[in-house]
Amino acid sequence: MLLAVHESRGPRGPGRYALTEPEHGHVWGVCAEVDGLFREPRRATYVLLGWVPDNAEVLGWVGSRVWLVPEDGTDDVWLLEDAESLGRHPRTDDLVLTGTDDYLGPPEGHRAPVRLHDGYRWLGSCREFARVLPEEQAAPPVVLRGLAPSDRLRQALASGTRHVPELGEAFLEIRGDNGEPLTDRLLRPAVRAWRPSPRGPDLIDLELDAEIHRPVPGHARPVWDRWFAGPPEAPGAWARLGARQREVWLELVRERGCLLTHEPPPAGRAYELDGRNVTDEPGLFLALGEAVNGPGGYFGGCVDALVDCLHGGFGHTAPATLLWRDIATAREHLSRLLSPDGEPYDLVALVLDVLAERRVHVTLT
Template structure:
């Protein structure tokens, strides 16, 4: 295990080949694993603010054409770098498509799912400047036979890692996650980690780094899953969503048998108990519900559709059951007045209660 004095670094990485194939090798550390993904940039002209917009805005920000001739556009993990100018706003975010139609000209309203942020006369997508991607370096790599033979072949194809993945294990050696790795070998040189080890430098052009803001959450989980509920409670919304991604990913990796209907849980022999003190955002709602049903670090849906799926079985619960929701007023205050993707009012608190009721869960608000 390798530590830098301040952070426990990701260890026991495996560069795996195609599915069910042999591993390329195992390394101690990965340089370039964390970074900032390429972000789309929007400039909003004639900006009329309705709320202060600065720094990180939200995980899902919608741009809604006022004339309703086109559907809204989504900007994920949206940020506003610097202060807004007198009559314009720069917005950056993750964008998996080409952006809005170039021909669209008209007023657009902007919201983050909780409140209207403002409106603009028109907006455009600014193409980012080309910049070289930093390499991905697998340090202290013990190469497998296939990887050891690749440079010997002397062909360009032999240096390509097609359909590979970077598998990460936690401090206990248990599988944690894996990342797609389509790249090619740039360089191969002796490693300071040991005489039989190498540092393998890979082209990072097609690699999407893990966002820097996610690192503290991942390092917490790499030390092992939480042994008490509410370990996420002190996180801000952005990092709560990272925590929710982790518990969702872990749930997909293992099959958990459903407990009998009317599970015994602390209260009256037939009840789940949800600690609602920290349900101040949507991620907190699903984290608290997951822990109520499946214990610390548990998962029981990450959105309404996923909650419906969980209520059908194979996620640790079988209906019917009772859920006692402690401090429900906190969720009602923060989740009742929200906005749907198209800007229409949305009562998320009432929607969750309806989904639970339809799924055979009787909710007692306390």
């Protein structure tokens, strides 16, 4: 859940991070550095027994979403996110994949053949698989360094070391260096320790016994650093990114877009979509977001989110017109996608239908 930042209920000086209490918007403190936000998530390993690729061998990063589809249709499909191939298991026909499971994970006890696709193409099949989870390890503590604490937090910490203050549910609100909201992360912290900070007088280093929901993996750090510096000044700053980094960029655009307040514009606006770099699904929604809301703008990250945005509240008032330039690029790359269960569909046609239903007249070039 993304919450708006409440400015008047605690210290809000310079700093990227604010620890806040969501019910009343109290700010526990603000700091410029947090340990524990950037780390690799827990990943499962799949050994795909008897792997047969559909075309080229699958090596390296595979995709943000890889779907495993039971061939006999007796079980539902399931999702492996941010999947990476470690190649063939030595001296076998087995392929090793790692990734993060969705919240359900695979069907328990599944022992039948499975086909895999990444939403764009079929990757291959295996006769069955073995799933190996990493050993359970305690999450590293979250440390807020150079924290300017609120009076309320000071009072809680002054209660004595025999009583560990529990802060209840909290959000780590994250801002760019220009002070604008960027995103947030959920915490359920208890204070483990605190000490005076070398970063300045009246500042503390606060160590929390908590795990950050959705830590930021290493491959996403360059994109985050770019957004910390502020939103892009010109459209298409994402265009040269690879597919993995485009997904990260779109996630930040979406989360930031949901935090910002958009004044409803007058009806009848004309938008222009630059379609030259729409070579994948993130690229489509990034280009559409910039067409409506300017550089770094958000206007849906999937078809369902696009429908929500078209109902208002995200910088658009119907009716409107959209000039979609170079649509041939999108049609080349996005007209033969695969649904989770492997059925083909045309994403470009689907988006055009959604826009038309919400009174956006589209002209194609």
